[in-house]
Amino acid sequence: MLSERQLNHVHSGPRFMHSSTPSPALSRRSEALKGSVRVPGDKSISHRAFMFGGLASGETRITGLLEGEDVLRTGDAMKAMGAKIARDGNEWVVQGTGNGCLLQPEAPLDFGNAGTGVRLTMGLVGTYDMETRFIGDASLSRRPMGRVLNPLREMGVQVVAAEESDRLPITLRGPQRAAPISYRVPMPSAQVKSAVLIAALNTPGITTVIEPVMTRDHTEKMLTGFGASLEVETDGEGVRHIRIEGEPKLTGQVIDVPGDPSSAGFPLVAALIVPGSDVVIENALMNPTRTGLILTLQEMGASIEIMNARKAGGEDVADLRVRHSDLKGVTVPADRAPSMIDEYPVLAMAAAFAEGETVMEGLEELRVKESDRLSAVADGLKANGVDCTEGESTLSVRGVPGGKGLGGGTVATHLDHRIAMSFLVLGLATEKPVTIDDSAMIATSFPEFMDLMTGLGAQIEKEAAE
Ligand SMILES: O=C(O)C1=C[C@@H](OP(=O)(O)O)[C@@H](O)[C@H](O)C1
Numbered sequence: 001m002l003s004e005r006q007l008n009h010v011h012s013g014p015r016f017m018h019s020s021t022p023s024p025a026l027s028r029r030s031e032a033l034k035g036s037v038r039v040p041g042d043k044s045i046s047h048r049a050f051m052f053g054g055l056a057s058g059e060t061r062i063t064g065l066l067e068g069e070d071v072l073r074t075g076d077a078m079k080a081m082g083a084k085i086a087r088d089g090n091e092w093v094v095q096g097t098g099n100g101c102l103l104q105p106e107a108p109l110d111f112g113n114a115g116t117g118v119r120l121t122m123g124l125v126g127t128y129d130m131e132t133r134f135i136g137d138a139s140l141s142r143r144p145m146g147r148v149l150n151p152l153r154e155m156g157v158q159v160v161a162a163e164e165s166d167r168l169p170i171t172l173r174g175p176q177r178a179a180p181i182s183y184r185v186p187m188p189s190a191q192v193k194s195a196v197l198i199a200a201l202n203t204p205g206i207t208t209v210i211e212p213v214m215t216r217d218h219t220e221k222m223l224t225g226f227g228a229s230l231e232v233e234t235d236g237e238g239v240r241h242i243r244i245e246g247e248p249k250l251t252g253q254v255i256d257v258p259g260d261p262s263s264a265g266f267p268l269v270a271a272l273i274v275p276g277s278d279v280v281i282e283n284a285l286m287n288p289t290r291t292g293l294i295l296t297l298q299e300m301g302a303s304i305e306i307m308n309a310r311k312a313g314g315e316d317v318a319d320l321r322v323r324h325s326d327l328k329g330v331t332v333p334a335d336r337a338p339s340m341i342d343e344y345p346v347l348a349m350a351a352a353f354a355e356g357e358t359v360m361e362g363l364e365e366l367r368v369k370e371s372d373r374l375s376a377v378a379d380g381l382k383a384n385g386v387d388c389t390e391g392e393s394t395l396s397v398r399g400v401p402g403g404k405g406l407g408g409g410t411v412a413t414h415l416d417h418r419i420a421m422s423f424l425v426l427g428l429a430t431e432k433p434v435t436i437d438d439s440a441m442i443a444t445s446f447p448e449f450m451d452l453m454t455g456l457g458a459q460i461e462k463e464a465a466e
């Protein structure tokens with residue numbers, strides 16, 4: 001069910017702002033978690049489903065869409081540029097404008113907290129001969145946008161206005177005819193790769209994106225599904241060369257969005273750390289660019305059974321049976337980071353209960369997420385008695401199996417949904433409760449989080465604000 005806040009969002013467009021009153025929450029040591037759950041649809045695929053559906057000719061029908069605030073804002077942006085989007089029972093129905101036919105929005109596009117939404121949409125509209133203004137909340141306005149603006153500048157896009165160091169609010173003005181480029185992505189980022197590939201949709205000729213380290217490949221797969229001509233070649237060094245032909249005809253599709261493996265990480269880690277737990281998470285996306293958390297937890301000794309592995313809509317999916325496990329610390333190599341980039345906060349919670357030390361390497365990208373996640377995790381762990389060390393791009397956590405003496409602290413979430421959910425998971429197995437200063441941002445990616453977790457037996461409650 002959509003909340004009133006979400007319905008307003010989709011039906012009347014602009015605009016709620018995150019409430020200025022924080023909504024603290026608390027979790028406490030819980031009895032065994034039991035049951036079977038379905039996590040909401042994958043956020044990355046949901047953003048792209050609205051975006052490509054809104055651009056394609058004809059109708060796109062989407063089931064399993066994540067109805068989180070981030071995705072709904074992408075839907076609003078597509079509507080502001082001419083797409084028609086409506087919910088019809090369990091489906092979302094999108095009538096696209098046709099590739100190359102987006103309209104100039106009348107008001108700034110407000111992406112709230114969503115990095116994916118704003119960065120991919122900058123690619124989408126940057127090459128249009130029109131002016132578009134992008135805004136976001138305090139968290140998004142602190143995040144770097146130069147990583148997307150730089151390749152767009154090479155394609156002929158003008159950055160008419162931006163805050164210092166290419167931060168939001170930003171106004172783009174596209175050229176009459178964009179120039180195709182060959183662009184080597186300087187950091188492992190699916191958002192940057194995707195922004196350039198999407199910009200190529202309104203650019204004549206062949207655009208090439210060179211990706212030294214493979215990141216999630218939803219843009220490549222989905223654009224191909226919508227009819228774009230896209231070729232991927234991996235060279236002897238494992239570097240991917242992605243070539244896309246400009247100005248393709250895109251045609252509406254039927255999309256079934258699988259469960260978000262990043263959201264699955266929360267009930268999954270909760271089941272591992274709460275004694276006696278036995279939980280099934282159904283229909284989780286198992287795309288190999290997204291499964292780093294499962295691999296790492298298995299190396300730590302986690303009991304995660306992958307059941308009913310199958311294909312759905314061109315993606316691997318499976319059900320995961322997770323049972324409480326005695327975990328041991330491991331070293332997580334830097335090259336695994338792209339396949340679990342959003343999962344480090346919740347991995348750190350598992351590490352807090354593992355025997356010995358867990359060392360996570362190659363975490364520099366965590367500093368530019370909704371918050372500086374490296375600091376936010378380290379500070380929250382310390383506030384709850386967990387011994388850890390924050391390096392420039394590393395985090396080491398020394399766990400306490402059983403959680404004795406842990407908890408009792410309040411965590412600053414810095415407008416970051418994953419920090420909020422991770423620490424609520426921590427408190428399910430610490431001796432003392434864990435409090436978070438604000439749970440409101442959970443609605444950006446996992447609106448059902450509280451109900452789903454309490455349904456499994458987790459003791460999580462909202463607290464009255466001070
Ligand atoms: O392309 C995407 O859908 C995403 C890419 C990742 O960001 P980066 O590209 O910044 O690594 C990830 O953190 C984000 O949650 C979703």
Ligand SMILES: C=C(OP(=O)(O)O)C(=O)O
Binds near residue numbers: 043115117445
């Ligand atoms: C980093 C995330 O999202 P985004 O970059 O879209 O804000 C996330 O969901 O963890």
